[in-house]
Amino acid sequence: MAATRAYLDYNASAPLTAAARDAMVAALDVAANPSSVHAEGRAARRLIEDARRDVAALVNAKPEHVVFTSGATEAASTLLTPDWQMGRGAVRMSRLYVSEADHPCLLNGGRFPAAQVTRIGVDANGIADLDALTAALGRHDKADGLPLVAIHAANNETGVIQPVEAIAAIVKAAGGILVVDAVQAAGRIPLDMSAGYADYLILSSHKIGGPKGVGAIVAAADLMMPKPLINGGGQEKGRRGGTENLAAIAGFGAAARDVLTGLKSIEAVGRRRDEVETILKMLAPDAEIFGTGAPRLANTTFFAIAGIKAETAQIAFDLAGVALSAGSACSSGKVGPSHVLKAMGYGDSLGALRVSIGHATSAGDIELFRTALAGIASRRANREKAA
Numbered sequence: 437m438a439a440t441r442a443y444l445d446y447n448a449s450a451p452l453t454a455a456a457r458d459a460m461v462a463a464l465d466v467a468a469n470p471s472s473v474h475a476e477g478r479a480a481r482r483l484i485e486d487a488r489r490d491v492a493a494l495v496n497a498k499p500e501h502v503v504f505t506s507g508a509t510e511a512a513s514t515l516l517t518p519d520w521q522m523g524r525g526a527v528r529m530s531r532l533y534v535s536e537a538d539h540p541c542l543l544n545g546g547r548f549p550a551a552q553v554t555r556i557g558v559d560a561n562g563i564a565d566l567d568a569l570t571a572a573l574g575r576h577d578k579a580d581g582l583p584l585v586a587i588h589a590a591n592n593e594t595g596v597i598q599p600v601e602a603i604a605a606i607v608k609a610a611g612g613i614l615v616v617d618a619v620q621a622a623g624r625i626p627l628d629m630s631a632g633y634a635d636y637l638i639l640s641s642h643k644i645g646g647p648k649g650v651g652a653i654v655a656a657a658d659l660m661m662p663k664p665l666i667n668g669g670g671q672e673k674g675r676r677g678g679t680e681n682l683a684a685i686a687g688f689g690a691a692a693r694d695v696l697t698g699l700k701s702i703e704a705v706g707r708r709r710d711e712v713e714t715i716l717k718m719l720a721p722d723a724e725i726f727g728t729g730a731p732r733l734a735n736t737t738f739f740a741i742a743g744i745k746a747e748t749a750q751i752a753f754d755l756a757g758v759a760l761s762a763g764s765a766c767s768s769g770k771v772g773p774s775h776v777l778k779a780m781g782y783g784d785s786l787g788a789l790r791v792s793i794g795h796a797t798s799a800g801d802i803e804l805f806r807t808a809l810a811g812i813a814s815r816r817a818n819r820e821k822a823a
Contacts, residue, residue, distance in 0.1 A: 442801035444712075444760045446643075446735060447592050447620055447792035452687070453645035459690035460647060463683040470680050471671060480682055487689025494622060494644075494692040495637055497629035497654045503675045504685055507651040508619045508640035509541045510665065514676070515615045515636055515653060516546025516586060519663040527660060529613065530581025533572060535564045535588070535598075536779035542586045542617055543775075547665075558779050561730035562596040566606060573610035583612035589621035593776045593790055594727035595736025597625060604632060613660075619643050619651075623695025624702060624733045629656050641684065645794075646691030650684035698795050705795060706734030708802060712791050713737055715806045719813045726777065726788065737791045743816060746787025752815075753789075756808035761790045 443451065463483055468476035470484050485499070492499040505511045520527040532548045537558045545553040554572055557565045564587060576583045585607045590597045600616055607614040616634035618627055623644040627633060635656050642648040653675075655661065661675055668677020716723045716739055726738045741749065746762040753760055774788055791805070 441757045441759065442797075442804040444758060444791045444793055444797065444801065444805060446794045446797075447595075447790065448761050449642045449648065450645045450794055451796060452647060453691055453694050455690040455694050456646045456687040460683040460687040463686035466682060470682060471669065483682060483686050484680055487685045487692075490689035490692040491639065491652055492654065494696050495618070495627040495629050495639070495654055496631075497637075497656070501629075501655040501658055503653040503655075503672045504680060504688075505651045505653060505676055506649055506681070508617070508638050508643075509651075511638045511651050511653045512541040512586075512615075512617065513546045514665040515638065515662050516542070516548060516584070517662045517665075518548060518552070518581065520660055521663060522660040528581035529584040530578075531576060531583055533569065533583060533585045533612075537562045537564075537591055537776045538586070538588050539592055539617055539619070540775075542588065560781055561727050562591055562594050562776060562780050563730050564598055564603065566599070566602060569603065570606050570610075573606065573612060576610065576612075578611060583607070583610055584615065585612055586615040586617065588617040588619075589627070590618075590625065590733050591727070591776060592620050593774060593788070594738045595620070595733035595792075596727040597621070597731040597733065600633060604634060608632075620733065620736075623692075623698060624705075624735060626699060629654060632656070641688035641691060644691045644695045646688040647684045650681055650688045652688070701795070702734050705793060705797070708793055708797050709735055709737055709791075711802050712793070712805060713739075715802070715809060719806070719809050726780070726782075735793045738788055739791075740788040741812075741816075743820075744812065746789055749787075749789055749812060752812050753805075753808050756804070756811060758805050758808045761792070762787060 466480045466483060468480045470477060470480040488502045489499045492502050516532055518529045520529060532545055532553045533556060534542045535556050535558055556569050556572060573583055587598055587603060589600055604614050614634045615636045618637045619640040621627060622639050637654040639652045639654060641650040664675055666677045671677055671680060713725060720741045723739050723741045750762045777788060
């Protein structure tokens with residue numbers, strides 16, 4: 437029987453994998469507190485440490501450098517702070533540098549006052565202006581504290597991949613610290629913390645097929661860490677208080693194993709994405725696909741069709757059985773202008789739609805997209821004839 441719905445919104449939240457679901461169900465049967473020292477507590481602790489190893493393996497980091505959080509937003513709020521610690525000594529970050537196209541959890545500056553946040557522009561494809569970053573860091577007064585730079589590895593709307601290695605070299609030369617939001621990149625491009633990719637990574641479970649409500653900070657080393665956002669009973673080596681969410685963490689670990697394996701066949705996802713873009717060009721030749729002049733994630737297409745509002749088109753796709761997004765899904769269901777497109781120089785009046793897919797996306801899903809888009813394009817043509 438043909439599918440009646442197509443889920444094409446993986447960048448908002450990827451479907452829960454079977455392995456993640458199984459790991460969560462098994463963990464729910466472990467009743468003990470992971471901090472308890474008895475046998476039952478040790479069994480719970482083993483599940484967490486197994487997941488820690490799996491999450492670390494996804495980005496080629498050391499397990500002891502993984503700190504579990506409630507999600508990527510908490511991880512960002514923890515890392516984006518002026519107050520850091522090296523051993524028992526305090527280290528101050530005096531200014532935060534972010535890109536104009538970053539996710540709101542970085543753009544909002546975390547625990548930095550707004551006056552201490554500098555935004556770096558991007559080009560027409562959404563790539564950070566490296567010359568502007570170099571100049572800004574060159575003006576930084578390290579007598580007041582170190583520079584902290586935070587940037588996304590891959591944009592959640594366009595899928596454009598940032599030149600993180602080049603950014604890391606600039607930050608290192610300036611004596612700064614680099615935080616990389618790898619929420620969309622994890623499981624879609626290789627990430628290697630052992631190669632100086634970043635000082636700290638932000639990860640999110642539900643973007644890779646794990647459960648919602650769990651994420652992680654991954655450090656290249658543990659000599660320096662931010663002052664904890666949540667203080668409690670010393671969990672996560674004192675870096676994040678509160679009893680660990682055992683079932684969610686177990687699911688996160690299982691999902692990390694899955695997507696690491698899936699990296700070997702990410703080209704197949706790219707071919708499906710190319711099918712989507714071929715359909716777009718055929719049925720809506722005037723459609724604009726954003727970020728095509730830069731490297732992009734294999735699973736993401738961000739586009740606009742002239743004369744069609746993004747909100748109207750999103751509703752039309754939904755009624756036709758296709759779930760996709762009008763930009764970020766982090767605005768309480770609101771559809772508004774894309775700050776990413778505005779940063780890229782497109783102004784704030786242009787609406788756009790995002791198709792984001794995964795390994796489970798089928799030919800039937802793409803066919804549903806084709807049918808829905810054909811209906812939208814036909815209605816547009818009829819309106820233009822009647823005008």
